[in-house]
Amino acid sequence: MDNIGIISYATGAGVFLVTSLVLMTGRRNRPHKHALMLASLVSALWMGITAATASGEGPVLLSYLLEPLRDLFLLAFVVRVLSAAYQDPVESSQYFRRKLGMLSSFTLLLTVLVLYRGFSRSTATVFAGIDLLLAGFLVMAVVGLVLVEQLIRNARPESRRSVKYLCIGLGAIFAYDFYLYSHALLFGGVDPLLWSARGFINAIVVPVIGVAAVRDPQWSLDIFVSRRVVFHTAALLGSSFYLLAMGVGGYFIKQYGGTWGTVGEIIFLFGAVLMLAILLFSGQLRASLRVFINKHFFHYKFEYREEWLRFIYTLTSSEPDEKLRERAIKAIADVHECPGGALWLYREGGIYRPVANWQMPLDEDSMYVEADSSLVHYLRDEEWIINCEEYRLSPHTYNDLQLPKWLEKIKNTWLIVPLVFHERLSGFIVLARPLVTHSMNWEDYDLLRIMGRQSAAHLAQLDAAQALSQARQFEACSRLSAYVMHDLKNLIAQLSLVVSNAARHKNNPQFMEDAIQTVENSVNKMNRLLAQLRAGRDPVQNLAMQDVCEVLGAVVETMSAGKPSPKLDCQATGLRVQADHDRFGAVIGHVVRNAQDATPDDGMVIVRLFKQNDHAVIEVQDTGEGMDEAFIRERLFRPFDSTKGKSGMGIGVYETREFIRGLGGEVEVLSRVGEGTTFRMRIPISEESGNSVKSSDKTNNGRANDQRIKEIAGY
Numbered sequence: 001m002d003n004i005g006i007i008s009y010a011t012g013a014g015v016f017l018v019t020s021l022v023l024m025t026g027r028r029n030r031p032h033k034h035a036l037m038l039a040s041l042v043s044a045l046w047m048g049i050t051a052a053t054a055s056g057e058g059p060v061l062l063s064y065l066l067e068p069l070r071d072l073f074l075l076a077f078v079v080r081v082l083s084a085a086y087q088d089p090v091e092s093s094q095y096f097r098r099k100l101g102m103l104s105s106f107t108l109l110l111t112v113l114v115l116y117r118g119f120s121r122s123t124a125t126v127f128a129g130i131d132l133l134l135a136g137f138l139v140m141a142v143v144g145l146v147l148v149e150q151l152i153r154n155a156r157p158e159s160r161r162s163v164k165y166l167c168i169g170l171g172a173i174f175a176y177d178f179y180l181y182s183h184a185l186l187f188g189g190v191d192p193l194l195w196s197a198r199g200f201i202n203a204i205v206v207p208v209i210g211v212a213a214v215r216d217p218q219w220s221l222d223i224f225v226s227r228r229v230v231f232h233t234a235a236l237l238g239s240s241f242y243l244l245a246m247g248v249g250g251y252f253i254k255q256y257g258g259t260w261g262t263v264g265e266i267i268f269l270f271g272a273v274l275m276l277a278i279l280l281f282s283g284q285l286r287a288s289l290r291v292f293i294n295k296h297f298f299h300y301k302f303e304y305r306e307e308w309l310r311f312i313y314t315l316t317s318s319e320p321d322e323k324l325r326e327r328a329i330k331a332i333a334d335v336h337e338c339p340g341g342a343l344w345l346y347r348e349g350g351i352y353r354p355v356a357n358w359q360m361p362l363d364e365d366s367m368y369v370e371a372d373s374s375l376v377h378y379l380r381d382e383e384w385i386i387n388c389e390e391y392r393l394s395p396h397t398y399n400d401l402q403l404p405k406w407l408e409k410i411k412n413t414w415l416i417v418p419l420v421f422h423e424r425l426s427g428f429i430v431l432a433r434p435l436v437t438h439s440m441n442w443e444d445y446d447l448l449r450i451m452g453r454q455s456a457a458h459l460a461q462l463d464a465a466q467a468l469s470q471a472r473q474f475e476a477c478s479r480l481s482a483y484v485m486h487d488l489k490n491l492i493a494q495l496s497l498v499v500s501n502a503a504r505h506k507n508n509p510q511f512m513e514d515a516i517q518t519v520e521n522s523v524n525k526m527n528r529l530l531a532q533l534r535a536g537r538d539p540v541q542n543l544a545m546q547d548v549c550e551v552l553g554a555v556v557e558t559m560s561a562g563k564p565s566p567k568l569d570c571q572a573t574g575l576r577v578q579a580d581h582d583r584f585g586a587v588i589g590h591v592v593r594n595a596q597d598a599t600p601d602d603g604m605v606i607v608r609l610f611k612q613n614d615h616a617v618i619e620v621q622d623t624g625e626g627m628d629e630a631f632i633r634e635r636l637f638r639p640f641d642s643t644k645g646k647s648g649m650g651i652g653v654y655e656t657r658e659f660i661r662g663l664g665g666e667v668e669v670l671s672r673v674g675e676g677t678t679f680r681m682r683i684p685i686s687e688e689s690g691n692s693v694k695s696s697d698k699t700n701n702g703r704a705n706d707q708r709i710k711e712i713a714g715y
Contacts, residue, residue, distance in 0.1 A: 008199030144174030
């Protein structure tokens with residue numbers, strides 16, 4: 001053989017090797033695919049060795065030994081496909097083993113003949129003028145044609161679409177072998193030209209078998225080819241052919257252009273490159289190429305994984321703010337490369353109003369849709385895409401749908417996509433017509449519907465987040481107002497005591513002095529509260545170092561007007577904490593006020609301070625009616641839950657706990673019904689006061705009273 005034979009078989013070997021490598025990918029549990037992979041691998045090995053022997057690099061005998069093996073694997077693949085016709089796995093397996101055994105026996109006989117001829121170097125395999133070795137190869141080709149005929153004859157009608165290409169491909173291989181060896185038997189030897197062309201013939205057949213493999217779901221290749229790769233490859237190949245044609249044209253201009261040939265070549269090449277740049281940057285050309293590739297090279301129009309990832313990335317590429325609406329429009333518009341769009345959402349009053357647009361100007365005042373319009377009913381009930389162009393041509397397709405008049409004012413309206421969330425129409429998106437349109441089918445509509453539902457969920461989440469943010473602002477304002485009102489209530493209570501005692505003690509100079517001081521303190525506190533309310537700041541944030549014992553002393557002095565009069569027991573002095581003075585005093589005063597309200601006039605209320613593990617511990621202890629564990633656990637710290645009827649606001653204890661926690665401390669309540677309550681507050685003390693703490697001197701009578709109260713309360 002000459003160089004043509006080497007190139008021919010090398011090409012065939014390369015094509016079959018690539019086919020076998022491709023078949024190795026994907027799922028492993030498909031017997032048809034496994035059999036085809038083995039047949040392709042053996043074919044590649046046989047052709048590669050044949051090409052090597054043709055170049056003088058190996059023994060010719062090895063090529064002849066591998067050819068029967070290659071035929072065996074091809075026939076075994078056909079038998080494997082034929083065995084799938086049996087519904088019973090046992091019968092299918094028996095059929096495959098029986099046929100494979102017969103083919104293996106004949107292949108073994110051919111192998112023996114090849115070895116005998118190779119080592120005897122004679123024509124001993126010729127019998128009655130017939131070369132038995134060539135006849136054996138001819139029989140293998142005939143058997144292959146018979147099996148292919150059985151395959152196409154026994155195929156079910158629904159599977160013939162894929163089987164016919166398999167039969168054409170394999171039939172072409174066996175038909176060429178039949179012609180090759182029948183010609184050799186007639187003329188007493190193999191024609192070198194027919195033998196040399198055999199590699200090219202086998203390589204040409206492989207794509208036909210590949211089409212069958214893709215169409216048959218039982219042994220499909222599971223190969224994913226990205227549309228993006230095909231698009232860029234097609235663009236690259238097109239550019240290459242264009243440049244090649246440009247070079248040929250420039251050559252002929254130079255050759256036959258005479259004295260103007262070189263100038264004409266330069267002008268031609270420059271114009272051609274300029275035209276290529278224009279074509280490559282043409283959006284319409286790119287869109288047309290994508291449509292062509294989707295129509296002719298893929299089963300599905302969309303690469304759903306990439307489309308969904310792109311869609312989700314566009315929606316979530318930034319914070320969920322007002323720009324989310326524009327991103328939702330763009331995410332859906334990019335599916336068909338629409339140049340613009342607008343979004344309508346349901347708003348108060350039962351009207352769908354435009355809330356965002358992307359490269360589509362709108363007159364927002366007049367472009368609204370009422371909730372009872374036919375457009376809303378159609379989008380909600382049918383959840384289907386409205387093609388405005390189709391509606392103009394055949395409006396009866398959309399039943400009784402009436403599109404709003406203002407829609408005609410929007411330029412290039414194309415599709416209306418519903419946004420359905422929890423089976424409710426939350427809005428819709430109007431898309432502009434793309435540069436290149438194509439016929440819409442179920443894939444286009446289903447993808448847009450799914451994206452519409454996902455967009456509706458994101459937009460609903462945005463509305464919910466905005467509503468929650470607004471509610472939190474109202475909550476913060478209400479909470480601040482409630483705290484201020486609570487403090488005002490305590491101030492009013494103090495002023496009420498002054499008013500109630502004024503009639504009896506108005507002639508008492510000391511009472512009048514105390515009354516004026518109380519009113520002055522109340523006015524100052526109310527002015528500070530109003531200033532903080534105008535500034536919108538929580539009073540807890542105004543922190544400074546406070547002497548705990550001094551604050552408790554001021555609170556006890558203020559609350560002494562009520563009954564029972566509280567007593568102060570500072571077991572440690574010099575304890576300082578960082579807190580707001582007014583808020584700190586108001587919180588302690590509220591606890592003392594609650595203790596007074598729960599204790600009869602002849603009872604006792606003691607405010608105690610001591611140090612424990614770098615904490616200032618404040619206890620307000622009373623001998624009142626007490627509380628049960630269920631009340632403490634479920635209701636005591638619940639805001640806006642009061643046991644004082646309309647006179648209470650239910651936030652005092654809650655505010656106390658939150659204030660103490662804000663200082664890094666904690667609140668503990670110990671109580672027994674009918675015996676009393678101890679309200680204990682632990683607050684971290686400042687390091688500056690750690691070394692200046694002194695134990696206070698207490699009289700024995702004071703200690704006895706404290707011990708008696710503890711015994712009464714059960715502590």
